[in-house]
Amino acid sequence: xxxxxxxxxxxxxxxxxxxxxxxxxxxxxxxxxxxxxxxxxxxxxxxxxxxxxxxxxxxxxxxxxxxxxxxxxxxxxxxxxxxxxxxxxxxxxxxxxxxxxxxxxxxxxxxxxxxxxxxxxxxxxxxxxxxxxxxxxxxxxxxxxxxxxxxxxxxxxxxxxxxxxxxxxxxxxxxxxxxxxxxxxxxxxxxxxxxxxxxxxxxxxxxxxxxxxxxxxxxxxxxxxxxxxxxxxxxxxxxxxxxxxxxxxxxxxxxxxxxxxxxxxxxxxxxxxxxxxxxxxxxxxxxxxxxxxxxxxxxxxxxxxxxxxxxxxxxxxxxxxxxxxxxxxxxxxxxxxxxxxxxxxxxxxxxxxxxxxxxxxxxxxxxxxxxxxxxxxxxxxxxxxxxxxxxxxxxxxxxxxxxxxxxxxxxxxxxxxxxxxxxxxxxxxxxxxxxxxxxxxxxxxxxxxxxxxxxxxxxxxxxxxxxxxxxxxxxxxxxxxxxxxxxxxxxxxxx
Numbered sequence: 001x002x003x004x005x006x007x008x009x010x011x012x013x014x015x016x017x018x019x020x021x022x023x024x025x026x027x028x029x030x031x032x033x034x035x036x037x038x039x040x041x042x043x044x045x046x047x048x049x050x051x052x053x054x055x056x057x058x059x060x061x062x063x064x065x066x067x068x069x070x071x072x073x074x075x076x077x078x079x080x081x082x083x084x085x086x087x088x089x090x091x092x093x094x095x096x097x098x099x100x101x102x103x104x105x106x107x108x109x110x111x112x113x114x115x116x117x118x119x120x121x122x123x124x125x126x127x128x129x130x131x132x133x134x135x136x137x138x139x140x141x142x143x144x145x146x147x148x149x150x151x152x153x154x155x156x157x158x159x160x161x162x163x164x165x166x167x168x169x170x171x172x173x174x175x176x177x178x179x180x181x182x183x184x185x186x187x188x189x190x191x192x193x194x195x196x197x198x199x200x201x202x203x204x205x206x207x208x209x210x211x212x213x214x215x216x217x218x219x220x221x222x223x224x225x226x227x228x229x230x231x232x233x234x235x236x237x238x239x240x241x242x243x244x245x246x247x248x249x250x251x252x253x254x255x256x257x258x259x260x261x262x263x264x265x266x267x268x269x270x271x272x273x274x275x276x277x278x279x280x281x282x283x284x285x286x287x288x289x290x291x292x293x294x295x296x297x298x299x300x301x302x303x304x305x306x307x308x309x310x311x312x313x314x315x316x317x318x319x320x321x322x323x324x325x326x327x328x329x330x331x332x333x334x335x336x337x338x339x340x341x342x343x344x345x346x347x348x349x350x351x352x353x354x355x356x357x358x359x360x361x362x363x364x365x366x367x368x369x370x371x372x373x374x375x376x377x378x379x380x381x382x383x384x385x386x387x388x389x390x391x392x393x394x395x396x397x398x399x400x401x402x403x404x405x406x407x408x409x410x411x412x413x414x415x416x417x418x419x420x421x422x423x424x425x426x427x428x429x430x431x432x433x434x435x436x437x438x439x440x441x442x443x444x445x446x447x448x449x450x451x452x453x454x455x456x457x458x459x460x461x462x463x464x465x466x467x468x469x470x471x472x473x474x475x476x477x478x479x480x481x482x483x484x485x486x487x488x489x490x491x492x493x494x495x
Contacts, residue, residue, distance in 0.1 A: 008034040009085030010043050014093075015078050017419070017473030018127075021099035022073040024445035025053065025066040026473070027420040032080060032087065036060040041082040047094065048076040066421075073098045097474040099445065100452055101495040107458035110143065110152050110479065110490045111136070121490050123479055124171040125470035130477060131196055133158075133167040133178050134490060140164045140180050144196040149470070149477040149494045158190050158199060168228075170221040177221070177247040179205075179228055181214050187230060191247045205241050206232070206253045220270040225299050227275045229256070229268045238263045238279050242300025256294050257306035259283035269323045273299040276347050278321040278330050281306065284313055291319045291332045295347040309341045309350050310334065320378075322371040323347070327395075329369055329376040331356065336363030338380050344395055356390040356399045357382065366411070366427070370418040377448055379404070379414040379425050387411050387427050387440075391448045404442050405429060405454045417471050423448045424476065426467045432483070437463040439480050458493045460484060 012032040020026035035043045036057050045052040045065045052065035063080065073096045079088035111118075116137040123132045130145045136155065143155040162182035169178050176192040178199070187206045190199040205228060206214065212233040219228045226243040232253070239253045256266075259281055266279035275296050280289035291310035296303045309330055310316045316339070319332040328347040331340045336359030341350040357364050361383030369378045376392045387405040392398075405411065407429055414427040423444040430436035438460065442451045462484035470477040475495065482491040 019473035
């Protein structure tokens with residue numbers, strides 16, 4: 001008989017995410033080598049010397065765990081060890097952040113020297129790198145931060161003589177694509193392969209559209225896959241295009257599913273070669289807009305037929321979609337209620353819709369949705385001023401609603417992000433015209449079981465609106481439209 005024994009010191013090459021809140025465990029993934037040794041190694045992970053919990057050795061190169069409850073704020077050495085030896089990352093590779101989060105005392109402008117008219121901000125984050133694009137005096141501007149939003153590069157103009165609208169940005173590593181609608185008809189993309197330093201020539205993604213109007217551009221991407229969708233023509237049909245090579249080449253735009261009736265309010269999400277889209281469609285009859293969804297599993301090569309997810313012959317609005325693995329979640333508004341349907345097989349079939357929130361105090365508005373596999377969180381405004389979150393924590397479970405804000409000021413523009421154990425929510429509270437609007441937020445570190453009291457940040461004394469939130473582990477970056485100057489400008493703050 002021959003006995004083969006594998007041996008070797010474990011190594012650690014990375015940890016993601018590379019931050020967590022102090023005293024509030026978060027799931028992380030450690031990469032390295034010789035972590036399993038064919039199942040013979042009992043590898044452990046430590047953060048600042050404290051043993052991690054819920055350790056799962058996935059493979060020889062991957063280990064999953066949760067940060068220890070004793071994690072303190074500041075840099076922390078992350079290490080792995082077993083009977084054969086150990087390895088560690090430098091302390092700069094992982095950071096514990098104070099909780100509740102503390103923000104800079106003073107807000108700052110993304111483009112501090114500009115007095116230009118601005119609108120339509122879009123941001124995209126990949127780790128500590130954040131890209132922003134917006135309209136500046138009628139042009140598409142782009143800038144980048146490589147330190148999580150602490151500092152920003154000077155902006156550059158990406159369009160030519162066209163009249164742009166609806167700029168969007170998607171990023172994966174050094175691959176950055178900025179898209180916009182030009183002259184109301186053409187969907188234009190410019191790609192950078194060096195992190196946004198230089199961009200290639202503009203490419204029209206719908207060259208055969210002629211004079212057909214294009215509106216409501218939406219983009220998403222993951223890995224090498226990119227997807228773009230917009231409404232085409234005066235009859236308003238949702239069309240999509242995709243790329244499987246990071247935006248080097250794009251497919252010809254095709255209708256998702258032309259049911260012969262007006263479509264609107266589409267939203268788009270993706271994970272690699274899988275993408276999902278939801279939209280309203282009036283194929284049941286004029287002004288009877290149902291919530292439909294379709295999916296692709298081959299990178300946009302083919303799309304499934306659109307299927308009605310809302311109840312038949314009932315008008316809905318504001319569909320929103322989130323997906324993680326095989327779990328897909330759609331919420332929408334119906335008669336002042338917030339409704340919901342979920343799929344556990346990648347969007348092939350959905351459970352019957354259920355009500356998340358009734359029209360309690362004048363109706364629900366401003367919905368947003370996020371998920372972590374089968375856990376779904378939807379934020380919304382009830383009665384125009386009360387902000388809530390509705391959580392479905394397991395497939396088939398009843399929704400649990402929590403009030404996030406008790407202020408009586410008008411509220412809107414909710415957003416929610418889920419990152420494993422952490423849930424982040426933000427919204428605008430107050431009147432923009434009355435100079436009382438402020439960005440407020442709350443967080444949960446126990447999978448949404450409880451949330452901190454709603455808070456504000458920074459030194460703003462003028463109206464704030466249209467919050468955009470980008471998360472990397474425990475790093476929080478807020479961007480918004482601020483009215484403190486002679487001209488509204490985009491500001492930011494971070495923990």
